[in-house]
Amino acid sequence: MKNIIKGVAATLCLSWILPIFVVDAAAETAPTIENMRYGKYKENVMDIYLVDSATPVPLAIFIHGGGFKSGTKTQVDDTDVKETLLAAGISVATIDYRVTADKEYTLDQILREDMTLAVQMLRHRAASLNIDPAHFAAWGNSAGAGAALYLGVADDIADPTNTDPVRRQSSKIQVVGHLAGQSTYDTTQWASIVDVDPNWAELSEFEDDLYWFNVDSRDQITPEMYANVDIAALFTADDAAIYSEKTPDRYGTDAGPINLDFDSIVDDDEREEAKRAARVLIAHSSKHALFIGEHCTAVGLTCEIITTIEPGPKRELSDFMIEQLLPTP
Numbered sequence: 001m002k003n004i005i006k007g008v009a010a011t012l013c014l015s016w017i018l019p020i021f022v023v024d025a026a027a028e029t030a031p032t033i034e035n036m037r038y039g040k041y042k043e044n045v046m047d048i049y050l051v052d053s054a055t056p057v058p059l060a061i062f063i064h065g066g067g068f069k070s071g072t073k074t075q076v077d078d079t080d081v082k083e084t085l086l087a088a089g090i091s092v093a094t095i096d097y098r099v100t101a102d103k104e105y106t107l108d109q110i111l112r113e114d115m116t117l118a119v120q121m122l123r124h125r126a127a128s129l130n131i132d133p134a135h136f137a138a139w140g141n142s143a144g145a146g147a148a149l150y151l152g153v154a155d156d157i158a159d160p161t162n163t164d165p166v167r168r169q170s171s172k173i174q175v176v177g178h179l180a181g182q183s184t185y186d187t188t189q190w191a192s193i194v195d196v197d198p199n200w201a202e203l204s205e206f207e208d209d210l211y212w213f214n215v216d217s218r219d220q221i222t223p224e225m226y227a228n229v230d231i232a233a234l235f236t237a238d239d240a241a242i243y244s245e246k247t248p249d250r251y252g253t254d255a256g257p258i259n260l261d262f263d264s265i266v267d268d269d270e271r272e273e274a275k276r277a278a279r280v281l282i283a284h285s286s287k288h289a290l291f292i293g294e295h296c297t298a299v300g301l302t303c304e305i306i307t308t309i310e311p312g313p314k315r316e317l318s319d320f321m322i323e324q325l326l327p328t329p
Contacts, residue, residue: 028077029086038095038121039114046095046118047073049086050129058135058325059122060085061151061173062094065142067208067283068110069101081139081177084318090325091131093122097147100211107185107212108228111150116157116171123169135325137175137240139317141250142284145181149292150231152176152240175324176242177317180250183288183295185212185229194285196258203260204278235295241302243320244289254281254308 031047038044051057062082064071073094076082082092097114098105119136126133138148151173158170183193187209191198200206201218212229213221227233246254258281265271286307296303304320 029083038118041098041114043096043098044114044117045073046093046122047076048129049082049092049094050131051086051089051091053089053130056126056130056132058090058137059129059131060090060092060137060139060175060177060321060325061118061122061148062092063097063115063138063140063144063147064094065140065144066099067211068107068143069099069208069211071099071143072096075141075144078141081316081318084316085321088318088322088326090137090322091129093118100214103211103214106214108225111147111154111229112157115147115151116154117166119151119171119173120158120166120169124166133170134174136173137177137321137325138173139177139179139321140181141179142181145178145244146183146185146231148173148176149178149181149183149242149244150234152242153231153234153236155234172240174240175321176240176244177321178242178244178289178292179317180246180284181244181288182231182283183291184232185209186226186232188226189230189232190282193291194258194282194287196282197260200258200260200278200282203262204275204282206279206282208283232291232295235299235301237299237301239299239301241320241324242292242296243304243306243317244292245306245314245317246284246286246289247306247308247314250284254285254287258282258285 029049032050033048035045036048038046062076064073064075073096076094085092095118098110100107123133138151140148156170156172159167162168191200197203213225215221258278260278262271262274265274286309289305289307293303293305306314
């Protein structure tokens with residue numbers, strides 16, 4: 001399969017995409033369906049934006065960011081990706097999901113249950129929603145990007161003998177949009193991936209993983225717990241096509257080394273801000289995208305990597321998704 005790992009691939013002409021669906025760019029399109037339930041938890045709801053078409057159309061699922069501790073499905077309106085996809089003839093769903101802020105749920109549960117069930121519910125309702133179950137994508141920013149990557153590479157959990165027809169559906173997607181996200185949530189690997197001090201978490205006072213694993217201290221996190229959220233270990237040759245981007249407009253530039261020498265900063269507020277900045281850069285480093293690219297190469301996946309480390313002309317996520325989801329005439 002094609003593999004593009006460089007600053008950016010050249011922008012493709014998309015004039016061949018037919019039909020063209022007209023969307024008013026001056027205003028955000030309202031959901032066709034609001035708060036459709038897909039699971040038993042109060043957070044398990046989604047909004048759906050349907051394209052008016054005589055035939056089934058592809059679907060792109062937006063997954064919000066927020067470190068798996070906060071966020072909302074309305075973040076889909078923070079960029080123009082939704083409107084661009086709708087105009088191209090691709091329906092859009094945007095989901096809410098459980099978060100770890102109160103340490104009631106773990107990241108493993110959110111990925112393996114909420115994310116996959118949302119995909120399965122949408123496939124179950126494909127006919128009534130006029131969507132093509134063979135052409136699903138997911139995209140997001142930060143934590144949402146990591147969740148989308150999980151859906152793109154995790155094993156299919158379809159259970160053909162399940163009495164619940166939703167659980168019989170495939171949980172696989174065909175395209176991933178990964179914007180300034182993480183390559184794995186086994187944070188013990190981040191030091192080598194990002195090339196920082198192995199004690200970066202303690203030095204920068206990173207605590208997100210304590211929420212993700214529902215623990216009070218890092219020594220309570222077992223190797224099995226890390227393995228359950230090691231997305232990078234899941235790549236196989238039949239996985240989704242992946243677009244992974246980290247540019248300066250997403251969480252700043254990281255072309256140089258990340259400073260963890262906080263003791264040299266005298267002012268307390270400046271020191272705390274430096275720690276916060278380091279946490280942000282490590283979690284959203286371009287090197288996560290490059291790490292994903294290495295795994296794509298190893299198994300032969302279609303993969304486009306765009307980073308601040310290897311700059312170049314840029315094409316948009318929406319262009320990649322449209323190319324992958326819509327057939328060439």
